[in-house]
Amino acid sequence: MNTSYAIGLDIGGTHITAAVINKTEMKVIDFSLHKESFDSNLPVDQVMNIWKDVIHTSIENSKVQNIEGLAICMPGPFDYENGICWIKDQSKYEHFYGSNVRELLLESLKFSNDFPVLFENDAVCFGKGEVFKQQENLSKKVMAVTLGTGLGACFIDKGVSISSGNTVPTDGEIYNLPYKEGIAEDYVSARGLLSHYKSLSGILLNNGLELYHLALSGDQSAIKVFEKMGEDLAEVTLPWIKNFSADHIIIGGKIANASALFLPSFNKKIQESEKEILVSISNDNEIAALLGAVSFLQD
Numbered sequence: 001m002n003t004s005y006a007i008g009l010d011i012g013g014t015h016i017t018a019a020v021i022n023k024t025e026m027k028v029i030d031f032s033l034h035k036e037s038f039d040s041n042l043p044v045d046q047v048m049n050i051w052k053d054v055i056h057t058s059i060e061n062s063k064v065q066n067i068e069g070l071a072i073c074m075p076g077p078f079d080y081e082n083g084i085c086w087i088k089d090q091s092k093y094e095h096f097y098g099s100n101v102r103e104l105l106l107e108s109l110k111f112s113n114d115f116p117v118l119f120e121n122d123a124v125c126f127g128k129g130e131v132f133k134q135q136e137n138l139s140k141k142v143m144a145v146t147l148g149t150g151l152g153a154c155f156i157d158k159g160v161s162i163s164s165g166n167t168v169p170t171d172g173e174i175y176n177l178p179y180k181e182g183i184a185e186d187y188v189s190a191r192g193l194l195s196h197y198k199s200l201s202g203i204l205l206n207n208g209l210e211l212y213h214l215a216l217s218g219d220q221s222a223i224k225v226f227e228k229m230g231e232d233l234a235e236v237t238l239p240w241i242k243n244f245s246a247d248h249i250i251i252g253g254k255i256a257n258a259s260a261l262f263l264p265s266f267n268k269k270i271q272e273s274e275k276e277i278l279v280s281i282s283n284d285n286e287i288a289a290l291l292g293a294v295s296f297l298q299d
Contacts, residue, residue, distance in 0.1 A: 008290030013092035042270035123152025129292030230262030234269030
């Protein structure tokens with residue numbers, strides 16, 4: 001069997017991770033995983049130079065010569081079919097609005113115009129990758145949620161991503177669902193955590209990591225904020241867990257690393273609803289996202 005390889009990219013508001021993936025075995029090539037933190041609000045050319053360097057480093061470290069595709073997990077709003085960024089007023093990618101990221105990548109990497117480049121929602125990539133990592137999920141209905149700068153979600157039925165129909169919300173998205181005095185992402189995200197902490201303490205923190213360390217040190221307001229987010233996450237997801245008849249919910253994203261702080265309150269709400277569902281925390285978000293992205297090159 002001929003082995004083929006592709007580059008997987010996981011691109012967020014503050015980081016890019018690249019790896020060369022063996023498409024035949026769906027495995028990351030040793031030493032090819034490379035990550036860089038960066039400011040996505042830099043001018044477009046500076047961001048593209050950062051991306052290019054990360055991709056080149058990944059390819060060089062892999063020792064692979066024949067790369068046959070590029071698959072990218074990208075946050076929305078984004079035209080995934082045509083590769084156009086529509087992110088606006090989200091404190092990230094401020095200079096990319098309306099840009100064709102496919103063309104920018106091909107030009108930056110000096111790849112031919114017909115080189116396969118595929119974009120997919122970061123939460124969908126994560127969910128698909130988790131299904132690949134846990135083969136028993138291929139026979140189940142899985143809801144995957146990513147908690148970070150935003151709130152992502154996807155719905156997967158026996159390995160197939162579902163984004164339309166009556167069993168899932170519009171486009172399979174939950175971040176924009178009406179919730180309390182705004183939308184779900186206002187409450188379940190890093191922004192929501194920091195906003196809630198400010199309302200309790202009067203202190204505006206710089207990022208979620210500061211809040212996490214405060215909670216670990218015993219700050220009661222910080223602990224309460226994480227507990228409330230767990231409750232909010234349950235209230236946002238429960239109607240769709242039931243509607244989709246999900247067997248398994250997998251929670252990932254950077255905030256999932258703080259699961260000890262929000263999972264008890266989340267599980268309590270789930271148990272009170274009398275809905276039986278397996279709840280998992282992913283401890284390998286990036287690998288899942290990269291494998292999920294490349295899996296779409298196979299489809």
